[in-house]
Amino acid sequence: MQITGRQINLIYDINKEDCTYAFRNIDICLSSRELVGIMGPSGCGKSSLLYVLSGMRKPTSGTVYYDDVDIESYSINEKARIRKLKFGLIFQKHFLIEYLSVLENVMIAVDLNTEEYKDKAMDILENLKISHLAKRKPEQLSGGQKQRTAIARALMNNPEVIFADEPTASLDHNSALEVIGVLEQLKDRSTIIIATHDATILRNADRRIELWDGCAISKV
Numbered sequence: 001m002q003i004t005g006r007q008i009n010l011i012y013d014i015n016k017e018d019c020t021y022a023f024r025n026i027d028i029c030l031s032s033r034e035l036v037g038i039m040g041p042s043g044c045g046k047s048s049l050l051y052v053l054s055g056m057r058k059p060t061s062g063t064v065y066y067d068d069v070d071i072e073s074y075s076i077n078e079k080a081r082i083r084k085l086k087f088g089l090i091f092q093k094h095f096l097i098e099y100l101s102v103l104e105n106v107m108i109a110v111d112l113n114t115e116e117y118k119d120k121a122m123d124i125l126e127n128l129k130i131s132h133l134a135k136r137k138p139e140q141l142s143g144g145q146k147q148r149t150a151i152a153r154a155l156m157n158n159p160e161v162i163f164a165d166e167p168t169a170s171l172d173h174n175s176a177l178e179v180i181g182v183l184e185q186l187k188d189r190s191t192i193i194i195a196t197h198d199a200t201i202l203r204n205a206d207r208r209i210e211l212w213d214g215c216a217i218s219k220v
């Protein structure tokens, strides 16, 4: 899937006196199987841009297209369905459910508790080198292992596009590199978009887009 943003702007609280420009006049095109980094300091608009590109927020102006279709032509339910079936979302906070095991957390991504899905979840955990932790609860995992579990959950639906918002922000440097290594390997199958304030983790990105105060100041 190709995701294109044309002249997209997002303003929060547009009808209030203290409205905030999250980002302005962004043109962006994400093609299949590339790793794109969105960089910049805290508050520059990275998360907001991911929300708009993943259809979770409507831009104040401008248009987002999925394969040439204006996403505003989809209903809210259709957008949610596309997100569920085609996108994988990974956040700084892993949002694992504490009373479920690693395997059960990964299975949350699918509606059915079948043997087939269980095998698939175990395969993904194996690939991420945490299958031996399948029965553990999140509190018994390291930060890097928790984030790998969140990645496994995001992979259950074979996403075409993975949006990762500060996926390493709560990790130490070694765990961060490990998690980024895992994401880099997924590039053969999916488009990966990583928003981060830490440029060092984007060394192997195909492209880097730098935001400053909501504007794209450089594209490499």
Ligand SMILES: Nc1ncnc2c1ncn2[C@@H]1O[C@H](COP(=O)(O)OP(=O)(O)O)[C@@H](O)[C@H]1O
Pocket (backbone or CB within 6 Å): 012, 013, 020, 021, 022, 040, 041, 042, 043, 044, 045, 046, 047, 048, 049
């Ligand atoms: N829900 C919100 N309501 C109002 N302003 C917001 C909201 N979320 C973010 N902002 C503002 O939008 C700007 C961009 O924020 P954000 O996209 O979170 O940046 P980043 O992810 O780069 O830290 C900031 O000035 C932030 O304060």
Ligand SMILES: [Mg+2]
Pocket (backbone or CB within 6 Å): 046, 047, 048, 165, 166
């Ligand atoms: Mg952010």
